[in-house]
Every structure is written in C-alpha cells, then in structure tokens.
Amino acid sequence: MSIDPTQDYFTLFGLPRQYALDESVLEAAWHELQSQVHPDRYAHLPDVDKRRSMQWATRVNEGFRTLKKPLARAQYLLELAGVDTALETNTVMSPEFLMEQMEWREAVEEARAAGEVDELEQLHHRLQTHAREVRSDLALQLDEAHDYTAAADTVRRLMFIDKLQQEIDEALLALEE
Amino acid sequence: MALLQIAEPGMSAEPHKHRLAVGIDLGTTNSLVATVRNGIAVCLADETGRTMLPSVVRYRADGSIEVGHKPMAAQATDARNTIVSVKRFMGRGLKDVAHVEAMPYDFEDTAGMVRLRTVQGVKSPVEVSAEILRTLRKRAEASLGGELVGAVITVPAYFDDAQRQATKDAARLAGLPVLRLLNEPTAAAVAYGLDNAAEGVYAVYDLGGGTFDLSILKLSRGVFEVLSTNGDAALGGDDFDHRLFCWILDKSGVAPLSLEDARRLQMKAREAKELLSVCEEATIHVHLGSGEEVDLVVTRDEFADMTRHLVQKTLGPVRKALRDAGLAADEIKGVVMVGGATRMPHIQHAVAEFFGQEPLTNLDPDKVVALGAAMQANVLAGNRRDEDDWLLLDVIPLSLGLETMGGLTEKVIPRNSTLPIARAQEFTTFKDGQTAMAFHVVQGERELVTDCRSLARFELRGIPPMVAGAARIRVSFQVDADGLLSVAAREMSSGVEASVLVKPSYGLTDDEIAGMLKSGVEHAGDDMMARALREQQVEGERVIEATEQAIAKDAALLSAEERVTIEQSIATLRELCSGKDHRAIKSGIEALARATDGFAARRMDNSIRSALAGHKVDEFEV
Numbered sequence: 174m175s176i177d178p179t180q181d182y183f184t185l186f187g188l189p190r191q192y193a194l195d196e197s198v199l200e201a202a203w204h205e206l207q208s209q210v211h212p213d214r215y216a217h218l219p220d221v222d223k224r225r226s227m228q229w230a231t232r233v234n235e236g237f238r239t240l241k242k243p244l245a246r247a248q249y250l251l252e253l254a255g256v257d258t259a260l261e262t263n264t265v266m267s268p269e270f271l272m273e274q275m276e277w278r279e280a281v282e283e284a285r286a287a288g289e290v291d292e293l294e295q296l297h298h299r300l301q302t303h304a305r306e307v308r309s310d311l312a313l314q315l316d317e318a319h320d321y322t323a324a325a326d327t328v329r330r331l332m333f334i335d336k337l338q339q340e341i342d343e344a345l346l347a348l349e350e
Numbered sequence: 351m352a353l354l355q356i357a358e359p360g361m362s363a364e365p366h367k368h369r370l371a372v373g374i375d376l377g378t379t380n381s382l383v384a385t386v387r388n389g390i391a392v393c394l395a396d397e398t399g400r401t402m403l404p405s406v407v408r409y410r411a412d413g414s415i416e417v418g419h420k421p422m423a424a425q426a427t428d429a430r431n432t433i434v435s436v437k438r439f440m441g442r443g444l445k446d447v448a449h450v451e452a453m454p455y456d457f458e459d460t461a462g463m464v465r466l467r468t469v470q471g472v473k474s475p476v477e478v479s480a481e482i483l484r485t486l487r488k489r490a491e492a493s494l495g496g497e498l499v500g501a502v503i504t505v506p507a508y509f510d511d512a513q514r515q516a517t518k519d520a521a522r523l524a525g526l527p528v529l530r531l532l533n534e535p536t537a538a539a540v541a542y543g544l545d546n547a548a549e550g551v552y553a554v555y556d557l558g559g560g561t562f563d564l565s566i567l568k569l570s571r572g573v574f575e576v577l578s579t580n581g582d583a584a585l586g587g588d589d590f591d592h593r594l595f596c597w598i599l600d601k602s603g604v605a606p607l608s609l610e611d612a613r614r615l616q617m618k619a620r621e622a623k624e625l626l627s628v629c630e631e632a633t634i635h636v637h638l639g640s641g642e643e644v645d646l647v648v649t650r651d652e653f654a655d656m657t658r659h660l661v662q663k664t665l666g667p668v669r670k671a672l673r674d675a676g677l678a679a680d681e682i683k684g685v686v687m688v689g690g691a692t693r694m695p696h697i698q699h700a701v702a703e704f705f706g707q708e709p710l711t712n713l714d715p716d717k718v719v720a721l722g723a724a725m726q727a728n729v730l731a732g733n734r735r736d737e738d739d740w741l742l743l744d745v746i747p748l749s750l751g752l753e754t755m756g757g758l759t760e761k762v763i764p765r766n767s768t769l770p771i772a773r774a775q776e777f778t779t780f781k782d783g784q785t786a787m788a789f790h791v792v793q794g795e796r797e798l799v800t801d802c803r804s805l806a807r808f809e810l811r812g813i814p815p816m817v818a819g820a821a822r823i824r825v826s827f828q829v830d831a832d833g834l835l836s837v838a839a840r841e842m843s844s845g846v847e848a849s850v851l852v853k854p855s856y857g858l859t860d861d862e863i864a865g866m867l868k869s870g871v872e873h874a875g876d877d878m879m880a881r882a883l884r885e886q887q888v889e890g891e892r893v894i895e896a897t898e899q900a901i902a903k904d905a906a907l908l909s910a911e912e913r914v915t916i917e918q919s920i921a922t923l924r925e926l927c928s929g930k931d932h933r934a935i936k937s938g939i940e941a942l943a944r945a946t947d948g949f950a951a952r953r954m955d956n957s958i959r960s961a962l963a964g965h966k967v968d969e970f971e972v
Contacts, residue, residue: 204741213742217529234770349669
C-alpha cells in the first residue's frame with residue numbers, strides 16, 4: 174500500500190500544523206487533492222489503480238473531515254503532540270462544569286418532555302454561542318500558550334457540549350416526526 | 351520531431367479512439383439510455399424513434415420475453431406475468447413493499463429479496479431489471495455500432511446498500527460493465543450545472559415514479575459537492591396514481607375487482623393524473639370485465655386535495671436535508687425539478703412556496719438524469735477532454751452501523767459522509783474465554799436495530815481465549831464510490847489474526863447470479879465463453895495501454911530492472927490476448943498488475959505531491 178501513515182493530515186493538505194484554520198484554503202486543497210486521486214479519475218484503469226485510488230481518496234476525505242471539524246482538529250493536534258487521547262477514560266471534570274452540564278441537560282429534558290420546539294431551538298442557539306467561547310479558549314491554549322494539558326481539558330468540555338448539542342438536535346427531530 | 355504527448359489520468363490518450371459508454375436511467379416507470387456524441391449528450395431512440403422505454407417486462411408462456419411498449423397493453427390481460435415498477439422490489443423484502451394487496455403478482459417471500467412467480471418460473475427483481483437493461487444495452491450497441499466499454503447506471507440517492515447492490519447485479523446479468531452507480535439527483539445536477547454554468551448552492555427535487563430524493567449541492571468551479579441528501583425510497587408518482595385509483599373505487603362503488611380490472615383502472619388513473627397536469631379536469635371512463643361501467647370526472651383541485659398528504663410527505667426530507675447541510679431555505683440559489691411527477695402543478699406550487707422562489711423547470715424532467723449519467727459515463731470511460739474537468743463528490747445517504755448489546759445501533763459511518771469513506775471501531779469480548787463474536791451490520795438512522803435495515807450478519811472465529819474485555823476486535827467499514835459497503839473484522843491484541851470480509855447479502859448468492867447469468871446468456875443465444883474471452887481481451891488491452899502510457903509519462907520513476915520485468919509482463923499478456931483462453935489472459939493481467947504495483951504507487955504519490963506543489967505556488971488564491 175502506498176499510503177504513508179506517517180504523513181499527517183496537515184502535511185497532506187499543505188497546511189500549517191495549528192488549530193487556527195482558513196476553511197476556504199482547506200476546501201480548495203481538498204478539491205485539488207480529490208481531483209488527483211478520486212476513483213472517478215481511475216474508472217477506466219486497471220483494478221490495481223482503482224483500488225489505490227479508493228484508498229487515497231478515502232484518506233483524503235478522512236483528513237478533510239478531521240481538519241474541518243474544530244473538535245476533531247483539536248483532538249488530532251493533541252494526538253500529534255503525544256498527549257493522551259484516551260479521552261473517554263479520563264473524564265475527571267470540575268464540579269462546576271458538571272453542575273452546569275446537569276442544568277443544561279435538565280433544561281433539554283424538560284423542553285423535550287413538554288414538546289417545546291421553540292425552547293429547544295433557543296437552547297440550541299445558546300449552546301452554540303457557548304461552544305464558540307470555549308473554542309476560542311482552545312485556540313489560545315493550542316496555538317499561543319501551547320498548553321496541551323489545559324487544551325486536553327477544554328477538548329473534554331467540548332465533547333460534553335457536542336454530545337449535548339446532538340441530544341438537542343435529536344429531540345428536535347423526534348418532535349418533528 | 352515533435353515531443354510525444356501524454357494524457358493525464360482520466361483523459362483520452364488518442365482523441366480519435368472514442369470509447370463507447372452510456373448513461374442509463376433505470377426508472378420505476380420509464381428507462382432511458384443516453385450517450386455523448388460529438389461532445390453533446392443525447393438520448394438514444396429505438397427503431398421507431400421513441401427514447402423512453404416503459405419499465406415493463408412480460409414473461410410469455412412460449413418462453414419469450416417482451417420489454418417496453420409492447421407488453422404495456424398486456425398489463426390488463428396478463429397482469430401476473432407482466433411486471434411493472436419492478437424497481438420498488440429491488441433489494442426489498444415483501445414486508446417493505448407498500449400496497450402489495452393491490453398488486454396482481456404472485457409473490458414468493460424469500461429471505462432478503464421478494465420474488466415473483468411467473469409463467470416462466472420464479473423471477474428475482476434483479477432478473478426483471480436485467481431484462482430492461484439488456485434491452486437498453488442492445489439499443490445502444492445497435493445505435494453506436496459497437497460493444498460498450500461500460501455504463502453509468504443511476505439510482506435514487508436514498509437507495510440503501512441492498513438496493514444499490516441489486517442494481518449492480520442486474521447490470522452484471524445484462525452484460526453491462528458498470529463504470530459507476532450514480533445518484534439520480536447528482537446526475538441531474540451535472541446536466542443542469544454544465545448546461546447553465548451554474549455556481550452556488552442548489553437543491554434538486556427529484557420525484558420519480560416510485561422514489562423521492564432531495565439533494566443539496568454546492569457547485570463551484572467544476573466541483574459538484576453534495577452537502578446532504580434525504581428522501582423516501584418508497585414515494586413517487588405511483589402513489590399519486592394509487593390514491594386516485596382508490597378514489598375511483600370509492601366514488602364508483604364497483605364490486606371487488608379482478609386482477610385485470612384492477613390493472614385497467616390503475617392505468618386509467620395514471621392517464622387521468624397526467625392529463626390533469628395540462629387540463630383542469632379529466633374524464634375516467636372504463637368498461638370493466640365484470641360488465642360494470644365506471645364514468646367519472648375528476649378536477650385538478652379534487653386531485654390536489656386527495657394527494658395533498660403525499661406532497662407534504664416530500665417536504666419532511668427537504669427540511670432534514672437543509673438541516674444536515676446547515677442551510678435555510680432562502681439560502682438556496684435554485685431548485686432543479688427532476689422526474690415526470692414534478693409536472694403536477696400542485697407539486698410545483700408547494701416547492702415554490704417552501705423555497706420562496708419558482709423552481710427551475712427549463713429542462714426535460716424525464717431526460718435530465720439520463721443525460722447527466724451519459725456525460726459522466728463519457729468521462730469515466732476515459733474520453734475526458736480539457737473542458738470536461740469536473741469532479742463529483744457525493745455522499746452516503748444513510749448511516750451505517752453495528753448492533754450492540756440490547757438491540758441498539760452503534761453508528762460507524764454517519765449519513766452524508768463524502769465517499770469514498772472508511773471508518774473503524776473497536777469492540778471487545780463480553781465473557782471470559784470467548785473465542786467468537788457475531789456481528790450484525792445495519793443501515794438507517796433509528797436507534798433500535800429493528801427499525802433499521804439489516805444488511806449482513808457475520809461471525810469472527812478463532813479469537814484467542816482471554817479474560818472478558820481484553821480482546822480488541824477492530825471492525826472496519828469501507829464504502830466505495832458506488833456507495834457500496836464492505837466490512838472486515840480482525841483481532842488486534844494477540845499475534846493471531848482472524849479476519850473476514852463481508853459483502854452485504856440480500857438473498858442472492860454469487861452462485862445464483864452465476865446461474866442466472868448462464869441461463870440468461872443461453873436464452874439470448876449468446877456464447878458465454880466467447881463473451882468471457884472478449885471481456886478479458888478488452889481488459890487485457892486496456893491494461894497494456896494504460897501501463898504503456900504510464901511508462902511513457904513516468905519512466906523516471908522506474909529502475910532499469912523493474913522496467914524489464916514490466917515489459918516482459920506486457921509481452922506475455924499481449925501474447926495471451928491473441929489466444930483463446932480467457933483464464934490465462936486473466937492471470938496475465940494479474941501478473942502485470944503485480945509487476946507494476948510499486949511503480950503505480952510511486953506515480954500516485956507523485957501526482958499528489960505535484961497537486962500540493964501547484965498549490966503552494968499560487969497560495970490558494972480564491
């Protein structure tokens with residue numbers, strides 16, 4: 174297999190290894206790479222070329238997805254920096270944060286049980302704003318302070334927020350159906 | 351002397367050597383075949399000048415098979431053996447098919463996919479669809495004057511893995527090499543986008559005979575990126591006919607119908623529906639075989655009223671697709687209407703109201719999918735010219751996952767992921783000393799496995815005995831550019847490796863397909879061995895040509911030794927291709943592939959490096 178597992182996604186996409194990212198540059202690089210490796214470019218060639226093209230195109234898509242989503246990008250940067258990424262097993266969070274999470278969750282549960290679509294949508298937007306604030310902390314920790322321990326903690330907080338956001342979306346979906 | 355010119359990957363080496371390729375819209379009600387001639391996509395007509403082939407197949411008692419217009423009339427007289435809308439049964443069990451009670455067929459509910467008992471024996475929907483594809487292949491070969499290199503076959507974007515695999519198998523049975531399965535709305539977007547040089551975010555609203563899709567695409571500088579897709583694989587124009595049919599029964603109060611009378615009334619309902627797209631009212635006048643007479647008038651408003659819920663049903667997927675794309679309705683630049691059913695005025699009104707703009711109806715909703723498929727087929731076959739530099743980035747419509755404890759679904763690949771995609775997930779054992787593990791692969795969005803579509807079950811055996819939770823079993827999903835899944839599982843923590851590769855099954859085994867292929871070929875009076883030989887010869891020549899092009903372009907990446915080995919393999923393969931042994935040719939192709947493996951890998955790396963190098967020069971000027 175020709176895919177070089179040691180080459181990281183930032184190198185693959187020709188981007189600096191940092192959290193701050195210009196999405197339009199990432200997207201242009203994605204299109205450029207796919208126009209070289211996409212299976213549609215190899216459909217008339219022998220199977221061995223098709224197979225390799227699929228492997229490459231798969232890796233390019235996975236790289237794009239990882240770099241595009243802020244949370245995935247941060248996790249990936251920490252992984253590259255050698256910081257323990259066993260995030261699921263290392264969830265000692267501050268009591269304040271856990272309290273806050275419980276309050277959010279209760280609000281979502283209540284709105285869901287009462288079928289209040291408007292309330293859920295408001296929660297969705299409030300949570301979005303909150304997530305933006307947390308992400309700007311993350312940008313400072315990763316790109317300026319290079320404080321990976323603090324960044325790992327922020328990543329864990331973002332994972333909670335992400336999960337919560339999913340629950341709100343699912344509740345909205347369920348109410349619509 | 352002029353320098354030798356070498357084509358880029360995907361571009362034709364010899365412009366005069368046009369490879370014959372077609373796009374096929376395998377529709378619920380009608381099917382079409384199109385090709386690119388002199389740079390322009392055209393639908394190919396039959397000997398009487400008609401381009402649309404009704405997707406109707408009749409099995410006759412004398413062993414003959416009729417496809418298209420001819421068996422249309424037999425729908426009412428020989429309903430059991432005259433299969434219409436077979437697409438609704440592709441990759442589906444009997445319980446998944448709506449309105450079976452009103453259908454005149456003799457179903458056999460086998461595991462996986464439903465089958466139909468006909469006067470010529472039990473037929474799988476794959477075989478019935480293959481008859482339609484075979485008819486279109488022959489039409490294309492007669493019209494283009496040669497054998498096809500391959501076809502792009504369109505499928506509803508919302509088709510799941512089983513339905514896609516069934517479509518691919520039907521093509522295989524029909525002797526059609528599949529260049530790609532292409533989503534219908536994406537094909538329409540290609541035809542529309544290229545014709546109109548469109549840029550921006552578009553929605554494609556595709557209501558066919560039996561399926562509904564809504565895709566949202568971003569068109570920018572030759573890239574067609576699907577942002578999200580949603581739909582209903584069992585909602586289409588047929589359902590509007592059915593509603594009108596029920597209305598007729600209700601209004602006329604006729605006695606329970608014979609199969610033939612039911613079919614007769616269904617055909618009348620369809621005619622009336624089509625008439626109502628151009629007239630304010632339609633008359634339904636039928637003499638039934640029972641001696642009863644139906645004489646009714648239905649107005650456009652009445653029809654709109656009785657089918658309002660169906661129109662509303664399409665808006666749910668529209669909302670979901672918008673949400674998945676993170677867009678609001680007013681951020682859509684244009685709505686492309688596809689499928690004959692979108693001619694109904696009340697559908698156009700509903701879409702206009704939802705998006706706050708008139709939908710785009712300046713293209714033939716029946717042909718646009720086939721035309722887009724033909725454009726893509728032309729490029730995939732290797733006829734790419736400079737101006738054909740577009741790229742399609744499509745997505746998987748439904749999440750893929752595994753069953754976990756308690757009958758819950760663990761999603762491995764989320765819906766709307768860009769293809770191709772791979773994802774792995776690790777699992778562990780539940781009990782001490784456990785040496786085997788059962789996996790159940792499902793597709794769908796619901797939390798409970800029973801609400802999702804079951805794609806495959808397989809077992810991994812030979813796990814070394816360990817304490818519970820110590821084994822690490824990695825399950826990898828790979829979805830290719832056709833949207834088809836393969837799954838592999840392997841035990842990671844020990845030196846022992848146990849892995850399996852699974853293709854989802856839906857009731858047809860490889861042996862069955864081989865058997866059908868054989869009987870189908872015998873039926874067509876064709877010689878299977880001759881066909882296999884021809885296929886391998888064409889493939890062999892293709893591989894030689896591709897390899898020689900690669901050497902001419904990138905000789906610098908080859909060591910002298912490698913080059914000798916490759917050239918010897920080429921010589922051997924060329925020798926084999928002039929012989930009569932298709933298996934020997936196949937092994938010659940494989941030998942050449944092995945000889946060029948390292949070279950091909952270096953070429954791919956090189957082209958990626960140059961793609962990025964190009965980037966750094968212009969610093970992504972946007």
